Amino acid sequence: MPQAVLGEFEHHVLLAILRLGTDAYSVAIFNELESSAGRNVSLAAIYVALRRLEKKELLESRLVDPSDGGKASHPRRYVRLTSKALQMMRGSRQAFLKLWDGVEPVLDEQP
Amino acid sequence: MKRPSRPPRLARFILGRMALHRAEPTLQGALDELFTQRVQRDGRWFAAFWYWRQIVSFAIHARSLRRDSRRTSHTMSFGAMTGIVSDIRSATxxxxxxxxxxxxxxxxxxxxIGANTAIFSVVNAVLxxxxxxxxxxxxxxxxxxxxxxxxSDVPRFQYMWNRGYSPSMMDYRDWIEMNSSFQALGAFIDGEFTLTGADRPERIGGARVTSGLFHTLGVGPLLGRTLVAVEDAVGASSAVVLSHRLxxxxFAGDSSIVGATVTLNDHQYAVVGVMPAGFYFPHPAIELWTTMDDEDKQRSRGWGELGVVGRLNGEVTLDRARADLSRVAKGIADANPGANNGDDVKVIARYADVVGGARPALLMLVGAVGAVLLIGCANVAGLLLARATERRKEIAVRSALGAGRGRLLRQMMSESAIIASLGAAIGIAVAASSMxxxxxLLPASLPRTSEISLDLKVLxxxxxxxxxxxxxxxxxPAARAMRLGISALLQESGRGTAGTxxxxxxxxxxxxxxxxxxFVLLVGASLLLKSFVRLTAVELGFQAENVATMEMTLSELRYPDAQRTVSFFEMMMQRVAAIPGVTSVGAIRELPFADPAGFGPLAVERNxxxxxIDIERAVVTPEYFDVLQIPLRAGRHFTAADRDGSVPVTIVTEAMAEEYWPESDPIGRRVRFPRSSEWMxxxxxxxxxxxxxxxxxxxxKLYQPFAQAPSRHMSVVLKARNSPDLALAAAHRAIWEVDGDLPVNRALTMDALIGQSVSEPRFQTLLLSFFAGLAGILALVGVYGIVAYAVAQRTHEIGIRMALGAAHRRIIRDVLRHGLVLAGIGLAIGVAVVWSSVRVLDRFLFEANAVDPLLMVACAVGLAAATLLATFVPAVRAAQSDPMMALGRE
Structure with missing residues (x-):
């Protein structure tokens, strides 16, 4: 099965969504990326990434309008990871950990 | 409570224009939410800056956002880009x-656009x-x-105050030493040099300069070096720096020229450097810069002949520099009461000095040509408006089908955008070909004309x-189309309404x-034309017809004394007089319309x-008055007997006789130059x-005979029976028979010289008349368009009136009245504008009053008549239309 390719930024966005849980929407993701990853991103880039991830069936979204009882004064699109995404993240984490295994001491040695 | 900060309006508007909300409805809200957080965290200004950055980022990502948009069946919007493409296609x-x-x-x-671009290219280069x-x-x-x-109340002194005069070398050196405002000063004397050694002697514009000049201008050489301070000392070797063009x-761009010597005015100069292309000083006709002569370097304090430029110290203003140098000049004047009595200085920004005089005339042209474009725009807007009105049904249908206001606006604007882009493209071509x-046409007095080009800025x-x-x-037209609501449109598109x-x-x-x-342009152009006609009808005081002239300067080395100078000119003039077709030959040192008038002090015997007194003087040969047919009012002309050694004589003009000897006979009176002991x-x-x-x-004015005051620089004037040009060519050959190394300059007819002197008013008059004519024609096309359109709109109404028995004459009269009312209102506004602003033209006019009621009435009547004519054609067409056809229309 051909594996969907994840860019680094998309990876970060998916992680931010995981961390945010049910409160994941564009503004929250933006703030999460800025505070946790220290990334200076643009909102437009986040929207583009969300759009792509949804297309790759790694995300599902739900539009909540203020008239539907939303908290905010304007519409928000809440997102969450699909099972496909979770599986992919799990796999990628394991791959990363394996690759990191035994390498950390080298990093610590280098100034 | 503090008022919540809002995102920058314009940025929000631009985001709205991107129409991204259709692709993602949460986007605007998210951006605003983040903005509010930023305001609290970083303050308003940083937040606004951040917001703008986000907008830029959205603009960059707009395409991908739209491409991936969730398209649902009920939205009929396409991406803005595809929309624009389709708008352009449908407009085309x-x-x-x-x-x-x-x-x-x-x-x-x-x-x-072409006319504006062409004029702007001049303004760009000059101003x-x-x-x-x-x-x-x-x-x-x-x-x-x-x-x-x-x-002073004396006009001549006011003029001199404005113009100033040249300081002497000694003053210049004192200025350098005693000032505290300048980084550097440079001095120059511009003139002409004869370059010999090539196949023909060439006369070249050049300047003798101090080494400080290049330092002041801050421009380095392309090859070699510029002049150095030791070359300013008396006895230093002569050096020359060449312009790139020369x-x-x-020298065919040969770099070995640096280090070689060239012969200028029979002196040897070592070529020390070549300046880069595009460098000029003080004007483009100067093509080489030599060291000052030893005489220049040793002139006495009263001998003012230098042009001086300076570079201000970083923070120093013009006023401060002037005050500083004024202090220095007063110190010099106190120390040298004879030569520098009353001396002061003027410090003028170099830019203002070079281009200042050209500014008003160019700005007037910019105004005129801008007005032409404005009329053109009004015409096109009128045409588009007519089209928009015709297309109101289409607009209504589109609007009913859900096309938003933005979409309609874009569609309407695409048509004008296409017209304007094509207009600009052809306009640039028009400008390029009119260069x-x-x-x-440009007057010779306009500075920096050699720099005129269609560069990037002009494009x-x-x-x-x-x-x-x-x-x-x-x-x-777009705003109008947008304003019309669907209901209004549907009502109007019914039958029987007379347009909107x-x-x-x-x-x-x-x-x-x-x-x-x-009208304003027409009045302006007519005033200039009237003034120009008056100018060219001015009495010259001499007859220029069939007179040709050429200027020559003898070499000091080969003609070291008066005797050889006089015998050269006498022999040369005999040869020229012998040419068939030449009726008389003379010579003058200060040729009218060519050389500056020579002024000097004169002691006059009076009662x-x-x-x-201060008097204008000239040196002439006896035949000069004959050639130019300057009338003798009293006494006699100079004769061959008025030679060196005989009694010094002079001839004065009527103006001089009237001013200094109004009551008595001027013949026999005596005058004397202060430096000479001999009375004339x-x-x-x-x-x-x-x-x-x-x-x-x-x-x-006072004339001296050439034989008593010989000069190496003279202009020969000759009168030809028929063609002065042919005589000129023959005279050239005759002169070279006498001296083959003598360069002859400014070989021109007297008419051409006079023509050059009016090139500035001619330029203004011609261009303004052309633009006024263009404006008039465009305005008439506009009148014709509107009236014809109104008539077409009223076909139905006219048909009914004619069917009910209205006479043709009545219909024509009604239509004509429509045109005339418009013209009347326009003219009334025009008159008001002219009355309040035409004084601007005063400075361009010669013996003409800017407020000229008769001329204004003539312009108004002319324009009204032309309007009537433009209205007449549609009027007749309306009256000739068949009532049945008209009623059956639509």
């Missing part, structure tokens, strides 16, 4: 379908482009003035004009504006006392002659 189709309309609109704008030196803003020109002139032209003729200007015209021409009242009113306003502008006896009185141009006043 519309324009192709109406070729007459498109051609008129595009050509109108092309003419307007906008900085001078070709380092930090040109720090450069100043310094001249001496006499502080007594500042508040180096390429006369040649325009340069020929950007043309593009900006294109965008401006697109907005100007498209906005009114609002549309007609808008068009009428445009036409009224056009007529007003055209048994002696008075010192007045032997004749001749008619007045204008010297410095047609606007110059008659001035007292």
């Amino acid at each position: 189709r519309g324009l192709v379908r109406a070729p007459g309309f498109s051609a008129v609109a595009i050509l109108t704008l092309a003419l307007g 906008i482009r900085p001078l070709p030196y380092i930090e040109p803003g720090q450069l100043v020109t310094i001249r001496s003035v006499n502080s007594e002139w500042e508040h 180096w390429m032209r006369s 040649g003729p325009l340069k020929l 950007l200007f043309a593009v900006a004009l294109g965008i401006g015209t697109a907005v100007l021409t498209g906005l009114l 009242r609002g549309g007609n009113r808008a068009q009428s306003t445009l036409v009224v504006g056009e007529i007003a502008i055209a 048994s006392r002696v008075e010192m 006896v007045v032997v004749g009185v001749v008619g007045n002659v204008r010297h410095e141009g047609l606007t110059a006043a008659w001035r007292p």
Whole structure:
């Protein structure tokens, strides 16, 4: 099965969504990326990434309008990871950990 | 409570224009939410900056956001880009379908944009482009003035105060030593050099300069070096720096020229350097810069002949520099009361000194040509308005089908955008092709004309004009189309209405504006024309017909004394007089309309006392008065007997005789130059002659015979029986038979010289008349368009009236009245504008009053008559239409 390719930024966005849980929407993701990853991103880039991830069936979204009882004064699109995404993240984490295994001491040695 | 901060309006508007909310409805809200957080965290300004950055980022990502948008079945929107493409396509189709309309609109704008671009290229080169030196803003020109002139009532002193005079070398050196405001000063004396050694002697514009000049200008050489301080000392070897143009032209760009010697005015000069291309100083005709002569370096304090430029210290203002140098000049004056009595200085920004005089005339042209474009825009807007009104049904249908206001606006604007872009493209071509003729027309006195070109700045200007015209021409029709609600449209599109009242009113306003502008231009052009006619009819004081002239300067080495100089000119003039077709030959040192008038002090014997005056003087051969047919009023002409050794004689002009000996006979009176002990006896009185141009006043003037005051620099004047040009060529050969190494300059007919002197008013008059004519024609096309359109709209109404028995004459009269009312309102506004602003023209006029009621009435009547004519054609067409056809229309 051909594996969907994840860019680094998309990876970060998916992680931010995981961390945010049910409160994941564009503004929250933006703030999460800025505070946790220290990334200076643009909102437009986040929207583009969300759009792509949804297309790759790694995300599902739900539009909540203020008239539907939303908290905010304007519409928000809440997102969450699909099972496909979770599986992919799990796999990628394991791959990363394996690759990191035994390498950390080298990093610590280098100034 | 603190008022919540809002995101920048414009940025929000731009985001709205991107129409991304259709692709993602949460986007705006998210951006606003983040903005509010930023305001609290970083403050308003940083937040606004951040917001703008986000907008830019959205603009960059807009395509991917739209491409991936969730398209649902009920939204019929496409991406804005595809929308624009389809708008352009449909607008192009519309324009192709109406070729007459498109051609008129595009050509109108092309003419307007082309004319504006051409004039801007001149303005750019002359006024906008900085001078070709380092930090040109720090450069100043310094001249001496006499502080007594500042508040003088005598026009000549006022003139001198404005112009200033040249300081001497000693003054210049003191200025350098004692000032505290300048980084560097440089001095120059511009003149001409004869370059010999090549196959023909060449006369080249050049300047003798101090080493400080290049340092002051801050421009380094392309090859070799510029002059150095040791070369300013007396006895230093002579050196020359060549301009790039001269180096390429006369030395074929050979770099081994540096270190070689060249012969200039029979002296040897070592070539030490070549300046880079594009460098010039003080003007482009100067092609080499030599060291000062030893005589220049040792001149006495009273000998003022230098041009001086300075570079201000970083923080020093013009006023401070002037105050500083004024202090120095006063110190010099106190120490040298004889030579520098009353000396003061003027410090003028170099830029103002070079281009200052050209500014008003160019700005007037910019105004005129801008007005032409404005009329063109009004015309095209009127045409588009008519089309928009015709297309109201289509707009209504589109609107009913859900096309938003933005979409409609875009569609309407695309048509004007296409017209304006094509207009700008053709306009640039028009400007490029008019460059040649325009340069020929430019007056010789206009500075920096060699720099005129269609450079990037000019092209950007043309593009900006294109965008401006697109907005100007498209906005009114688009706004109108948008304002019309569907219901109004559907009502109007029914049968029997006479167009839309609002549309007609808008068009009428445009036409009224056009007529007003055209009238103002027409009056301006007529005034200039009237003034120009008066100028060319001015009495010269001499007959220029069939007179040719050429200028020559003998070499000091080969003609070291007066005797050889006199015998050369006598022999040469005999040869020239022997040429068949030449009726008489003479010579003068200061040729009218060519050389500057020579002024000097003179002691005049008057009522048994002696008075010192300042007088214009000239040296002539006896035949000079004959050649130019200057009338003898009293006494006699000079004769061959008035030679060196005989009694010194002089001839004065009528103006001098009237001013100094009004009551008595001037013949036999005596005058003397202060430096000479010999008195000259007045032997004749001749008619007045204008010297410095047609606007110059008659001035007292004194002539000396050449044999008693020989000069190496003379202009030969010859009268030909038929063709002065042929005689000129033959005279050239005759002169070279006498001296093959003598360069002959300025070989021209006297008529051509006089023509050159009026090139400035001729340029203004010609261009303004051309633009006024263009404006008039465009305005008439506009009037014709609006009236014809109104008539077409009223076909139905006219048909009914004719069916009910209205006479043809009545219909014609009604239509004509429509045109005339518009013209009347336009003219009334025009008159008001002219009355309040035409004084601006005063400075360009010669003996003509800017407020000229008769001329204004003539212009108004002419324009009204032309309007009537433009209205007549549609009026007759309306009256001839068949009532049945008219009623069956639509």
